[in-house]
Amino acid sequence: MSVNVTMSSTVILDGIMIKMSQQKKRISTCNYKERFFVLDTQELKYSECRPGRKPILKGCIKLYSIKCVDMVFTYLPVPCEFKYPFQVFHGKHFLYIFAPDKDCRLRWVHALKEETKNNNLVEKYHPQLRMNGKWRCCKQSEKLAKGCVVYDPVDCGSKKTLPAIPDLEIERLSDGVHRIAIALQNYSPLGDRELALRKDEEYTLTDSSHPDWCYVRDERGNTGFVPRIHLSEISGKNFERFEWYSKNISRGEAENVLFKEGKEGAFVVRNSRQTGVYTVSVFTKAPGRSTGEKQPCVKHYQIRRTETGESSFYLAEKYLFRTIPELIHYHQHNAAGLITRLRHPVTQKGCCSQIIAHGSKDEREVDPDELTFGQELGRGQFGRVLWGEWREKKVALKLIKEDCMSNEDLKEEAKIMIKFNHSKLVQLYGVCTQRSPMCLVLEFMENGCLSDYLRAKMGHLSQDTMLGMCLDVTEGMAYLETSNFIHRDLAARNCLVSKSNVVKLSDFGMTRYVLDDQYTSSMCSKFPVKWSAPEVVKYCKFSSKSDVWSFGVLMWEVYTEGRRPYENQSNAQVVESLNAGMRLLKPRLAPEAVYLLMDWCWKERPVDRPSFALLLHELSELTEC
Template sequence: MLPTVILKGTLIKKSQQKRRTSPCNYKERFFVLDTQDLTYSEQRPGKKPSQKGCIELSRIKCVEIVCSEVPIPCSNKYPFQVVHDNCYLYIFAPDNDCRQRWVRALKEETKCNALLLKYHPNFWMEGRWRCCYQTEKMATGCQEYDPMGYASKKPLPPTPDPQRRLSDPGRRVVVALQNYSPHEDTDLPLHKDQEYILTDSSHHNWWTVQDHRGNSGFVPCMYIAEKSCDNFNRFEWYNKDITRGRAEGLLMTEGKEGAFMVRDSRHAGVYTVSVFTKAPGSNGQKNPRVKHYQIRQSEAEESKFYLAEKYLFSTIPELIQYHQHNAAGLITRLRHPVSQGRESSQSPAELSGQWEVDPAELTLGEEVGSGQFGLVLQGRWRERRVAVKMVRKGAMSEEDFKEEARVMTMLSHCKLVQLYGVCTQHSPMCLVFELMEQGCLSDYLRARRGRMSQDSLLGMCLDVSEGMAYLESNNFIHRDLAARNCLVSCNNVVKVSDFGMTRFVLDDQYTSSQGSKFPIKWSSPEVIKYCKFSSKSDVWSFGVFMWEVYTEGRLPYDNRSNLEVVEALNAGLRLLKPRQAPEAVHLLMEWCWKEKPDDRPSFALLLHELASLSDL
């Protein structure tokens, strides 16, 4: 009896990498589910389809959606899994309805099989399950598997009446200021810069919005802003009735670099940003003053707000949020909101007292290095060997120092050099770090040239990709990733260093001011051309870092000047494959060096691919 076809259609399949000798890939396949098998084929124009796989339904142990917060690197964003034998097949549907059809049909056909009692609701990535952190791929699942139920079948909150939605002339449009992943079934996910309809703003903290598909749910009100609205009272930076002179007085009294407020201008409906700066004047001396910037609107059909013409935003809160983390044309970033009649918010540069190191407890030893901001000395603190970075006078302001130190206190990962504390009560100020006994990786590689094993080289790349994936997940960018900025511990673990000189950037992008210096030979095309930094420019640098590792510390483009490197990159040329690099590793390097940032992998994906290679 011939099998009966139940479902068929084009989906995207993630490579199973049974041999794991090549980077992970995502390919379109034509899937057919019948009463005996699940098959998938490659469609070839003008030719007979080529079958790429066939799974007997009797071998399937679990079918369920994948719930994950990781970015999906293919066009289909709705993953589900088919577990058979000892394999996990990840399939990506174009929408949730399509995914549910396949999951339900497959569950129906396999409900009498010998099924798993528990399954993993998240991906296997980076050498572990993202849901329960178990490091064995065939480890027992962490969530009970219901062969009759559908984890994806969560009832949406009731949506407003369609007629009201279409005919209500007073509907309010809001824009998402940042992404939001639901914590409850009644929440709605937000995608930065997308528009939503606000249907209820009566709750103090949670508003109800509706997306373009009619799905409705709760979102934190601070994550959205009305597209056309002059009611900013809920934002601490807004001062409704305040004169220019009064604003200057408050900001001068605050006296902190980047203290700012938004106030009404003399013209109705127009707003001004007033910001305090100590930036040097024409004579090179510090010149405390308040600068005023009018918020303008573009003349395009979709009028947008801006302070600097290249940086346009749909809402004023979105504009302020961006410039709180990027100067981008202003004299300084908008760091400390100041409000009339309210206490100004705690400065982000304020450090918790637990981080302050008593100088009497710190013993300094010999110099072990130097950098842009000063010397690095060995030392002892509370019976612990440490590295002490002394900040050279004039290298950075006290406020900048405290802010950068605070950045580092927010980060803790086994593949980042750990900050123990700071000394701010005496000059020079200093940072106290864990001591990495074997020094910087570039020197370490050169000293052992010709004696490094393949496992050691791959392990170094794994260590750094793990640290960078953590920075990426926390919206940090490094901007100077290279072997010289990675350190080696006494047990040969490689950790990322100098990440504290980054900026915390909510939109994952930093545009440097003119004149900033960056290492050309490690820099991506968009950094060289536009001074545009992002996690994807860090990925480019990581490709060069891998090249350094597999050449055992050679300088990239060592026979070319910076100008010649720029010309070569513009011509599409890339570094050659290192002799010791396996083909799979070289493919990862080339993936990092794609011209367009969006074509490059994330660090999470790179870590996954490197971990797969290490399992060989």
């Protein structure tokens, strides 16, 4: 007679979270999988949810095998719906789990640490993700390399006990500037010197010099200390220093100032009638929706806040930013739902900022006598490209067609391109506006544009070469993405190839400046349809995710060795096909994993497409396979 003895276990936590797959060869949206997690006193299990059917067990980790449980911190965009990752290191494997909110993550990390605190734990752990064959935190390449941060089996990395309230000189600010902050959550005082907080109410900051405490005043005049982590400041201490801020200007006064200036994209930021709320007023000559004729007007956009989250400021579209200056900086380069970009800050006295007006009078301006012009290399929507020489260096000279781009906008383009510094972006040396036509002086790329190069090398490109080209473009786009910059015209024709076959991005963002509507227009009548995402075709809505769609088409161009997408279809037929859910077919030379990435880029909803940071990760993994 045999007796089966089973040890009983008690469920501690359960709930739905997202698991990140560690299978290198599974390159698709399936890398982020919704799973039902159960933690009991013996195991951590996760199952596939199947509505109306029994869940399928997908994984089981014995608690005694766990060596580390802690938060994961990353500055890269999180590519799934749940944004709060934590890690479980067991045996020789890492499990990354994404929780829906901070409190949920804290509960799971606390519970797992409590259950594993007596295990054989690591001394140090990696607080960031592994990417491109290296740990982002310490740059070590070995997957099982020793961590770089001391592991605490008790501390959960959040909600630490606050230190004692400091002995500060109250109301001692010397500049007399009153700063406004919003309470992110309720807070109940634990002592007589503290002040209660109510979520979403505004408070005046009197002293914020301590790293953990702020001294504030509420609307009723009560004062006291509150934890710094429960506040989000609306505007910085030197908010008034920005040239675009006009503190007390009214709506009518703003309109008068902007109409008098009369420049497309001239703008001010002013106080709204509601305390602590700000409005952006911007001048435009954009054609009216009904008549198509230019009707100068001033549009007013209230700066809004989301209910939750650290990055909470936004304008017309929900492109979120932590602070108002960051929001304004982004919209100075991207319309993103506004009638026009915020091109020219205007002071309350009614003149454009001198920073903008005279910003090009420096080393960016190239003396035309220093330029030698050679033969033509090609033509594009902005004009001819020649090879030339500048200061004994071989360069490319992009000559801008007359009436295609204003002198002022060319200088602005130069300011933007010089600011970006990355090995996968074509370098701009300067701009020459003292001759006609005006020109950009650019890094010379010996092998020309990518589309021509692909066709010239047809039948001679290896799989590693094609994958490397896609990886080069992704690196450049990931850099632009982290800079909150949208390319708008990503295609093989706008990438250049160096002598060593390195692919670099060119013409990023230039379609914003076209004046004659030959390529894009405010009415969205002309744009590269065969490279454009559905939201661009329908609503002229550009974003980093519309760039991702274009990148999928660029990958298709690479793996077809320079074929034109939808070459036998008109633009109208392409739009009709896309609306019906049809996509470009898998190229013969593209591995299945690569085509899955292309297809991921072509998801109907922008939110379902990957970020460039994630694409960079996935393509890097393919190079290691």
